Amino acid sequence: MTRWLKISWVSAVFTFLYGPLLVLMVFSFNQARYTTSWQGFSLKWYMRLLDNPQLLDAFFNSLTVALISSMVATALGTLGAFAVSRYRFAGRKLFFGLVYSVMMSPDIVMGISLLMLFVLAGLTPGFLTLLIAHVTFCLPFVIVLVHARISGFDPAVVDAARDLGAREHEVFYKIIVPMILPAVLAGWLLSFTLSLDDVIISFFVTGPGFEILPLKIYSMVKLGVTPEVNALCTVLFLLTLAAVSAAHVLTKEIKR
Amino acid sequence: MNERQGFKFIAVFLNMAWFASFVLIPGLMVVGISFMTRDTGTFFSPPLTLTQYRELLDPVYAKVLGTSLIFSLNTTLLCLFISYPFAWILSRASKHRRPLLLMMVIIPFWTSSLIRTYALVILMKANGIINTLLSAAGIVSEPVTLLYTDFAVYVGLVYSLLPFMILPLYAVMEKMDLRLLEAARDLGANTLQVFVHVVLPLSFPGVLAGCIMVFLPAMGLFYVPDLLGGAKTMLMGNFIKNQFLTAMNWPFGSAASVFLLVLMGLMLIIYFTFSRRFNRHQAL
Numbered sequence: 001m002t003r004w005l006k007i008s009w010v011s012a013v014f015t016f017l018y019g020p021l022l023v024l025m026v027f028s029f030n031q032a033r034y035t036t037s038w039q040g041f042s043l044k045w046y047m048r049l050l051d052n053p054q055l056l057d058a059f060f061n062s063l064t065v066a067l068i069s070s071m072v073a074t075a076l077g078t079l080g081a082f083a084v085s086r087y088r089f090a091g092r093k094l095f096f097g098l099v100y101s102v103m104m105s106p107d108i109v110m111g112i113s114l115l116m117l118f119v120l121a122g123l124t125p126g127f128l129t130l131l132i133a134h135v136t137f138c139l140p141f142v143i144v145l146v147h148a149r150i151s152g153f154d155p156a157v158v159d160a161a162r163d164l165g166a167r168e169h170e171v172f173y174k175i176i177v178p179m180i181l182p183a184v185l186a187g188w189l190l191s192f193t194l195s196l197d198d199v200i201i202s203f204f205v206t207g208p209g210f211e212i213l214p215l216k217i218y219s220m221v222k223l224g225v226t227p228e229v230n231a232l233c234t235v236l237f238l239l240t241l242a243a244v245s246a247a248h249v250l251t252k253e254i255k256r
Numbered sequence: 257m258n259e260r261q262g263f264k265f266i267a268v269f270l271n272m273a274w275f276a277s278f279v280l281i282p283g284l285m286v287v288g289i290s291f292m293t294r295d296t297g298t299f300f301s302p303p304l305t306l307t308q309y310r311e312l313l314d315p316v317y318a319k320v321l322g323t324s325l326i327f328s329l330n331t332t333l334l335c336l337f338i339s340y341p342f343a344w345i346l347s348r349a350s351k352h353r354r355p356l357l358l359m360m361v362i363i364p365f366w367t368s369s370l371i372r373t374y375a376l377v378i379l380m381k382a383n384g385i386i387n388t389l390l391s392a393a394g395i396v397s398e399p400v401t402l403l404y405t406d407f408a409v410y411v412g413l414v415y416s417l418l419p420f421m422i423l424p425l426y427a428v429m430e431k432m433d434l435r436l437l438e439a440a441r442d443l444g445a446n447t448l449q450v451f452v453h454v455v456l457p458l459s460f461p462g463v464l465a466g467c468i469m470v471f472l473p474a475m476g477l478f479y480v481p482d483l484l485g486g487a488k489t490m491l492m493g494n495f496i497k498n499q500f501l502t503a504m505n506w507p508f509g510s511a512a513s514v515f516l517l518v519l520m521g522l523m524l525i526i527y528f529t530f531s532r533r534f535n536r537h538q539a540l
Binding site for chain 1: 299
């Protein structure tokens with residue numbers, strides 16, 4: 001392949017990936033409401049955003065769910081990764097099978113299966129159901145990430161700690177957790193991002209009483225475009241970008 | 257129970273219980289309900305039948321299935337066509353540039369695909385950027401209809417799923433031993449022969465993995481056809497969503513979901529069979 005062709009192919013793909021996002025961001029600063037022509041720089045859509053209690057509520061709800069579900073998923077997943085790498089137990093293979101099938105199975109199937117479970121269990125769709133669903137789809141990512149980190153260790157370290165009199169929970173908190181901290185943090189950040197961005201699963205498990213941002217954006221876009229959405233999406237994109245960059249730095253730390 | 261056993265019990269139990277309650281049981285429920293009959297009061301009732309599966313083959317629904325499969329297949333091929341050269345160039349970029357380029361692929365991967373779909377709406381509107389540019393350049397006099405067409409749905413699906421194809425391809429290409437390519441060349445192979453006989457077989461596991469990771473989600477992304485196809489294009493995701501939320505036909509929606517699960521199972525079997533054969537081949 002000639003150098004020229006290579007450069008144009010790569011730039012075309014990157015333009016495709018980033019062009020639409022860039023246009024969105026630029027137009028979030030546009031003065032005009034309906035036209036897509038540029039009518040001067042303005043921060044008014046960001047101001048409008050701050051005056052919209054519904055949007056702010058949805059944003060706050062999303063953050064709450066993302067924070068709590070990512071923390072639960074990280075705590076549970078770290079414990080789970082420790083368990084599968086340290087213990088042999090019945091159903092260990094089934095457990096791994098479930099972890100991978102959650103990562104592979106289409107979101108929509110998980111969405112409807114949880115919807116059916118919650119309806120039959122008589123749970124009102126809202127905060128709690130959303131939390132359970134988000135923990136469920138984040139958990140496998142934490143387990144796989146942390147498990148990869150733990151398997152890289154010399155098991156003699158744990159044996160030595162036990163010989164020196166450490167109890168099992170002390171082995172976990174004082175030896176394992178500090179050693180795998182970067183993987184745990186990366187798992188937490190990825191869970192946070194996944195939770196903040198999820199549309200499909202949340203769509204099925206939340207109710208009208210508890211609105212979260214992606215679904216609010218979905219309904220706003222379906223009803224007709226308002227420029228506040230541009231501003232909101234820009235804020236959200238930058239937030240994800242920050243979280244991803246942090247996670248990336250941490251995963252680099254893991255490989256070291 | 258000593259302290260160690262206790263800790264082990266808690267660590268294992270909590271995780272197993274979570275997966276059993278929120279993955280295994282709901283999954284089995286989908287399968288179970290797909291064999292039942294629709295009931296307006298309780299959502300489903302017991303007589304076990306194959307009615308739902310028979311109905312999926314009814315021409316009306318078979319058409320949705322067919323369209324969905326075609327859309328997913330074409331999306332997969334488009335992604336492969338765009339990603340293959342791209343991943344190759346990336347994997348051959350200089351060592352210090354590679355991490356940055358890779359990071360640039362990963363960023364959209366972790367960004368809400370809903371936001372990215374919405375960005376495409378802005379671009380393709382009748383008075384959107386593309387139409388403004390086209391008429392400014394004098395190429396068109398009337399705005400072209402881009403939004404609410406199959407074309408827009410394809411753009412949306414490829415846009416959302418492209419990184420899922422690029423990353424596995426890059427992963428295999430980066431590990432490829434370039435000396436094999438040189439050896440083939442030394443033995444007299446031309447560029448095309450090197451590609452067909454060396455590069456393509458060596459990258460096959462990546463091609464397979466990428467295709468699976470694009471094909472399956474392409475069927476489930478209901479909001480892409482919703483926002484870009486104007487709800488004219490009915491794909492599996494939209495169909496399942498409607499069965500559950502509009503038609504309230506749980507058994508039928510479940511049967512359609514089981515179809516997706518079976519498809520996933522088949523693809524995984526294909527993947528593992530091929531990659532095992534490939535690894536054995538490599539070891540020789």
